[in-house]
Amino acid sequence: MKSKFKHKFLSQWELQAMVWPSIILMIIFCFVPMFGLIIAFQDYSPLSGFTGSEFVGLDNFKAFLGDKDFYNVLTNTLAISLMKLLIGFPLEIVLAILINQIRLGIFKKFTQTISYLPHFLSWVILGGMIISWLGSTGLVNSFLLSMHLISEPLSFLSNPDAYWWIATLSDIWKEVGWGTILYLAAIAGIDPSLYEAAKVDGAKILKRIWYITLPGIKNIIVLMFVLRVGSVLGANLEQTLVLQNSSNMLRSEVIDSYVYHLGLTQGDFSFATAVGIFSSVVSVTLLMIANVLTKKLSDSSIF
């Protein structure tokens, strides 16, 4: 039996040689860190390492659940994610439907190309641009001043109350076009004879969109919605690091940046890892709940 396995293994050694580098990389960079999560239950110090640090049970979890900073961070994360979800998600669908309705092929293709453009900008570049646009002599203030809507320049980025909107709108500006790709493909897959039949029956264009296009892409809408709900606690670390400053900190700190600051700036590895575990557990739970709910409400789900 064993020699048969060995024989089979050797006969496909080339294929095995192609797959093993990847298996080793996956073990090192995905599985070893999973075992590293143990430090959330320890009072970890780099000197004693994973094995030598003292076990403290759930103390780290109790510590952040009793910390009011944590609730502020959680509020910011949920607020920014929900604003992105409530505004950005429907906007992607509407934009996809409208782009699909463009009749002139070249104009349609041009619109698509332009709409994907911001997706390819890094958050550093976009952050720098936002600082320019929102600066005291930037595009937005110049425009508002010239329209006499304001009498002196507003300082958007140092105003904590403006931060949620800046984060939401800049994220939508960057990703709304990119988000249309899957919807556009799904719309293209709808049987054209359905539209022809509806036209013959006298259905107007908005009715055709409502009764044919939307049901035709329902499955992909459900899929994207479930995935988005599963990631509400991951409110874009790169965006936060770029747009955050000491004046807007109160409203701009989100879970991922909190973990980064606690763990890697202040060196509190155990506490930061505990917060990270909380965030992943909540995310997987939300994904499951969203999946069950959508399964009940419609007949499609992702699992």
Place this chain on the structure above:
Amino acid sequence: MGLDKGEKIFNVFNALFMLFFISIIVFPLINIIALSFNDGYDAMKGGIYLFPRKFTLVNYETILKDSTIYRAFGVTAAKTVIGVIGHLVITGAAAYAMSKPYLLGRKIFIRMGVITMFFYGGMIPTFLVVKSLGLANSFWVYIIPVLFSFYDMIILMNFFRSLPESIEESAKIDGANVFQVFFKIIIPLSFPVLATIALFHGVYQWNDFFVAKLYVTDKTLYPIQYYLYQLLTSAGAANTAKAGVYISKAFTTQSLQQATMIVTTLPIMLIYPFLQKYFISGMLVGGVKE
């Protein structure tokens, strides 16, 4: 069938809306281009929209004279090229082996991969692992941790499976071994899907600054994005303030940043429209078959 009246009105409004949408994307970007060609001190007065008011090339001349920028560009170019080639070879080879149903251990590998899609060690444990491997302050920290991606492997594996078996068979009869089949037959046939993954990984490598922020303190290894990040954040601002003499009459830190942003983004802006049809189909291969 012709258009009814409602549809005509709809199309007019739709076209107007699209022009509005395109303007919202394009005008702010043109604003940055205009600023990058404008005298920095003049720009501080505000009121610049789509055209430079006091045209100058001095911002570009200055940044292109700065040797640290060349260095940072070199690091970025190197990590993009080496990263993309490494990623395609490692992930592509695994995907090819996995496309064979008779591969021993195939099911275990798929299960392991699915686990990694749901559970993740998180930032801190990953940081500790990468550090303990001695990758901090090494060029390879940009490359090795992202050589393999399970998601990309699934996309490639599905594509390889859709290729006709007969082409491979005839090559094998002619005496080609598995590696020759992979490099000489499979890879040339898979251009669209490889181009998609190369684009996505290349954009990631070109744009990423966070790996450098986490692991790299050696300034000669800074990629251009991290260099820019430092200019933009307060730490960088303090540094440039110290070097105040460096600022001449014609440019400010902001106008230099704007020129750097344009130079950094230009390569991607020039490439992605040509790869558009590939990445759209590539995304669908990944999205539909999962």
